[in-house]
Amino acid sequence: MTLGQAVDELVTANRILAREGVVDSFGHVSIRHPDRPDRYLLSRARAPECIEADDVMEFTGDGAPVDAAGRKPYSERFIHGAVYDVRPDVQSVVHHHSPSVIPFSVTGARLSPVMHMCAGIGARIPTWDSRASFGDTNLLVTNLAMAKELAAALGERPVVLMRGHGCVVAGASLREVVFNSIYLQLNADLQMKAHALGDITFLSAGEIAAVLSTRGSFTFERAWESWCRRAGRPYHARP
């Protein structure tokens, strides 16, 4: 994939996340730079629904813009670099505030897969509370110290919740993190509905492992084509 194609896919990912209600005017998605693995690509500070290719900036791992050209970066870009730094397997990161996910972050209710499509969110999702180490802040992860602690809370998992704020989703490809972001939201919705009906049977650890070991890119691809159509973006197969 060329850099231009990568940027184009990143724009599409922003539009998809907006269309599917995972992000509103806030939240962001990045990819590791295809040629410079110590850098990442991320839009300037703009609502995901409005982002164009020219908005995409290049950042070094500590969040410095390589060539800002007058563009204002997201104040929370540090999240992305901190995750790429400690997770060489990660090629893409989403930070979002899905309204289905936040209730779990402020209640401590367990969020865990109830459906096979949602297995990629992991069996147990931790919640990071910025107040524990940093006290009363505006909750934004606006420096590397906070971002590193958040990345540590994520650990080797695909998802970490942020109390009163949102979550981070990290994975091996842009399509995977978009997929897991959307199905994280769905799993949260399903759990809230099921919770009102009675005790929930979650997927077993063995089932989660079986889904992950048998899932290939064709699953992400099928969803991606459909989400592109809904978001009004051209679809380019990446089989």
Place this chain on the structure above:
Amino acid sequence: MTLGQAVDELVTANRILAREGVVDSFGHVSIRHPDRPDRYLLSRARAPECIEADDVMEFTGDGAPVDAAGRKPYSERFIHGAVYDVRPDVQSVVHHHSPSVIPFSVTGARLSPVMHMCAGIGARIPTWDSRASFGDTNLLVTNLAMAKELAAALGERPVVLMRGHGCVVAGASLREVVFNSIYLQLNADLQMKAHALGDITFLSAGEIAAVLSTRGSFTFERAWESWCRRAGRPYHARP
């Protein structure tokens, strides 16, 4: 109905199920082959919202493509053949993951008609759990052995739930299974709302029987015209 018309109706059914939120990028609908009752028609592996006539493939009862022509089939196509095999009355099958239905599959809460339009889902809906016989799997019904057990759980009923996965809806026509899929979703929504308000009066067995014995194709037809319009598909009356 010619084979071409049948294929066209199948495309419409996919678009309707996507438009009404019954399927997302996954789930599928088939019809028994109009001329070869031991075969069925089903799209290649693609999101229902994107399906075109050229995507529709022909399969033998055991899930083998008659002429794949490079098209990749759904891994869960076996569900369809297994149901057609044991249910000669069935002309169409939907497998879907409606987010309203799944909570019932993971809680054991009773799902039963609360409204006359929903009587076609049957008085009691069983839940099949793949783990009981097959242990920890990815929950996908990717072979005939699983599909036959699922079809046996369906029995003579119109609907069976699949724990942590979704459901199967089987019926005498494409319009009937689409209708029952959409009203299964509505009934699940209605029950979740009613459950929070107090004890529910379900339809009686006699009422369900009365609805089924008096319902004609004009009911399906009226809804089909409206769903075609919403899905941006031409409507062809089949009175």
Place this chain on the structure above:
Amino acid sequence: MTLGQAVDELVTANRILAREGVVDSFGHVSIRHPDRPDRYLLSRARAPECIEADDVMEFTGDGAPVDAAGRKPYSERFIHGAVYDVRPDVQSVVHHHSPSVIPFSVTGARLSPVMHMCAGIGARIPTWDSRASFGDTNLLVTNLAMAKELAAALGERPVVLMRGHGCVVAGASLREVVFNSIYLQLNADLQMKAHALGDITFLSAGEIAAVLSTRGSFTFERAWESWCRRAGRPYHARP
């Protein structure tokens, strides 16, 4: 208003109720015939979203089409005639299955105004259960006997619920019944949300009376203009 204008408004009412989610492919709205008060105007059996002026038929009070011209009437048209017969003040009737309203019909939970815009639904809404007098039926009101009992349950009120089925809304004008249908749905939604939070303070009888005594056609008019726009219909002021 000419007969043509009345028919045009009736088409608009159907489209509005569909757009606002009060009706799906089923449910219907009628007006008393402007020149023949013993007759009423109602579409042929068609989904509200699809109705055109040519679909509107004229019926006598007992549900006989004056000139069917090959058009199939709704099987439940008797509801309309029965209400017009005993309620000379009523100029328009809606029968609908709003998914927010049905949960109240199957649980016996009280449905009563919690907000000033919803006062028009009346302080206490009765529920009619077809099974009490007619036993196990398909729940459809397909004859005058059932319709008369339903109209008696409505009495002098604006709304009656039908157990496991839907409701009837009757009022002094087409705009009023559409308004009260939409705000009945909203009130049901509000009550379900509030019920989960704690004990509800309903409007007092005095407040309901005050809303009704001060509400003029300008209230219906303001909403009607907006709903016409959303439904893609031209707006004609009727001050």
Place this chain on the structure above:
Amino acid sequence: MTLGQAVDELVTANRILAREGVVDSFGHVSIRHPDRPDRYLLSRARAPECIEADDVMEFTGDGAPVDAAGRKPYSERFIHGAVYDVRPDVQSVVHHHSPSVIPFSVTGARLSPVMHMCAGIGARIPTWDSRASFGDTNLLVTNLAMAKELAAALGERPVVLMRGHGCVVAGASLREVVFNSIYLQLNADLQMKAHALGDITFLSAGEIAAVLSTRGSFTFERAWESWCRRAGRPYHARP
């Protein structure tokens, strides 16, 4: 900003609030007159979704139209003048009936920020009940006496709820009150979801203060661009 630009922004605000579901056919938003701080600008009585520049009227603080030119004002315009009168810091006021907010007004459940984006609604939101001083009314604030009491209940806060009616949101700019109106609605949604899951951790007083002290116009600006796009309105940066 010229008067024409201010009017244009006010039209946009109306469309945004309608598009985001904060207002339906009712509710209104005003701005203090840019050149005459004792006056305010507010549309004639019309649904927010339909408002054009020519609908915007000028009012004196006591609610008298400066030049009605045949336009009928909102009966509740007094709310706006009463707030501007006692709150020199306030440049814009919204009165709305968000269906997420009303349940809190009729149950007394605490409404308080659970997420950083919602901190602007204030730590504690009072509820004003018109019945306490004015008895059984139609709940509308149609005179200065009621409006002054409501403004007193608001005090120095950004939001006050109105029992069985809606709320008032006041702030230092049009973009701020639109932002806080939309995030008030989101916070109410989040709280209702979280309430069903368990005990809620609200933002601390220190966190709310930290959000407010660090939030700049770029936050409102980012959301405004996105909301303009969704509402089909041109976006004009006001950095």
